[in-house]
Amino acid sequence: MRAGGQGASCPRAVAAAVKGQTAPGAWGRMAAARAWVLVLSLWGAVVSGQNITARVGERLVLNCKGAPRKPPQQLEWKLNTRRTEVWKVLSPQGDSWDSVARILPNGSLLLPAVGIEDEGTFRCRATSRSGKETKSNYRVQVYKIPRKPEIVDPASQLTAAVPNKVGTCVSEGSYPAGTLSWQLDGKLLKSDGEGVSVKEETRRHPETGLFTVQSELIVTPALGGAPRPTFSCSFSLGLPGHRPLHSAPVQPSVWAPEPVPLKVQLVVEPESGVVAPGGTVTLTCEAPAQPPPQVHWLKDGTPLPLLFSPVLLLSEVQPHDQGVYSCVATYPTHGSQQSPAVSISILETGREGPSAGSVGDSGLGTLALALGILGGLGTAALLIGIILWQRRCRREQRKAPERQEEEEERAELNQSEEPEAAQGSAVGP
CATH class of the missing domain: 2.60.40.10 (Immunoglobulins)
Known part of the structure; x- marks a missing residue:
């Protein structure tokens, strides 16, 4: 703002000074010219800038503002593009760069066919016959429109x-x-x-x-x-x-394929659903579908709050955890489906087996039947053994008197033979 104010007031002051000169003729005109040169030097250079988009392959002309209309022209162009590593200087008296750019007689810069390498900055500095300097800045961006996608x-x-x-x-x-x-x-x-x-x-x-x-x-x-x-x-x-x-x-x-019936399964660990007090039971809801459905759990037909995981973990099981559990899978396109229910129970101490009504009743029944059959066979074998042993004992009891009678007869015969032998020995010659 301060520089602008000085530039605006100087012309009036210099004009007044020139007007007040009393020297006639050439001396007055020379003083006036010097005064205007001073004014222009105080104004400084006039700079203009502009952004330009140019299509690849087309002709581009950049005007140099303030260029003298008649030669000799005091101007130069400087460009910094992808073609140049540093600033490239072009002037009317310098070497021609015809294949890329050249200066026209009016001071404008001509690019016969803009390329991607011409993207960059272009600057022109022109000095008029009166010594006024004007600068022009251009930022050139090139583009090429492809064919339709x-x-x-x-x-x-x-x-x-x-x-x-x-x-x-x-x-x-x-x-x-x-x-x-x-x-x-x-x-x-x-x-x-x-x-x-x-x-x-x-x-x-x-x-x-x-x-x-x-x-x-x-x-x-x-x-x-x-x-x-x-x-x-x-x-x-x-x-x-x-x-x-x-x-x-x-x-x-x-x-749209026909919807395939989905089967929701509930896997329990341990399989029997029977656990000792303080044990752990894991229930997994298997719902084969993509994306996975939303799962919630039921106990004795009542939804469990804030449980939307496909895995339900019952740790440190207590009596209040016993009951019938099931899971419900909700699909965005197939609605909701509920799994078969399973029973969770606690193993009571002092009993040979788990309480009735637990998961896997059919398996336990089969096991009990097998144990019963084996027990029956063992009992039958024991009874047969006892009967055979008793029969043997009876036979031995029957044979004992007969053996006693035989022994008595043998004893009598031995006694009768001894006197006869004694008599024979006494009669000798």
């Missing part, structure tokens, strides 16, 4: 409730890279991590410097949705005044 490998049919690849949208030959977007029935689609997934890839040609952009769309159509949705993609450079380019639409049909 195309959806390659489009799907002819989609399956409801499962992810499907709609196709790949491809745009070739753009600068800058730009962006691709998808539309469903005219509405913008974005990746949401659930029913819509977009995978993008950008490649740059090493020689031309132009970009190829492709985008792959994967969607999960909802059951009961539109039978033939309309998909399209569009390309945008992101520059002001450039409208998006739209591809031809595709309309795949949507096939």
Whole structure:
């Protein structure tokens, strides 16, 4: 603000001083010229700046403001682009750079065919015959519009409730890279991590410097949705005044499979559902479906609060934990289904087995039947052994008197033979 104020007041002061000069003729004119040179030096250089977008391959002319209309011209152009590592200086008397840029007779800079390498900054400094200096700054951005995007490998049919690849949208030959977007029935689609997934890839040609952009769309159509949705993609450079380019639409049909009956199972650990006091029981609700359903639990027919996990853990089981448990799986498209119920009970001490009505009654019944049969067979074998032993004892008792009689007869015979032997020995010769 201070510099601007000085620049505005100086012309009036100098003009008054010049007007007040009494020296006539050439001396007065010389003083007036010097005064105006002083004014211009106090004003400083006039600088103008502008952003320009130029299409690749087209002719571009940058005007040098303040350039003298008649030669010799006191001006120079400086440019800093991708073609130059440092500032490049061009002047009317200097070397020509005809293939890239050249200075026209009116001081303007001509670029016959703008390329990607010409993107950068251009500056012109011109000095008039009176010594006034003017600077012009240009920031040049180039662009190239590709042909319309195309959806390659489009799907002819989609399956409801499962992810499907709609196709790949491809745009070739753009600068800058730009962006691709998808539309469903005219509405913008974005990746949401659930029913819509977009995978993008950008490649740059090493020689031309132009970009190829492709985008792959994967969607999960909802059951009961539109039978033939309309998909399209569009390309945008992101520059002001450039409208998006739209591809031809595709309309795949949507096939909805018949719903498969789902069977919800409840797995218990331990399998019998019988646990000692203070033990642990794990119940797992198995619901085969994608995405997983929402699960809640019931005990004795009453919902358990704040339990939405497929696994129910009963730790340090107490008598109040006994009861009949089941799980309910709620599907977004199949409604709710309940699992078969299981019974959880505590093993009571002092009894040979668990209480009746526990999980696995059929298995326990089979085990009891087997034990009963084995017990019966053991009892029968024991009875047969006792009967055979008793019979043997009776036979031995019957044989004992007979053996006694025989022994008595043998004893009598021995006694009768002894006297006869004695008499024989006494009669001798």
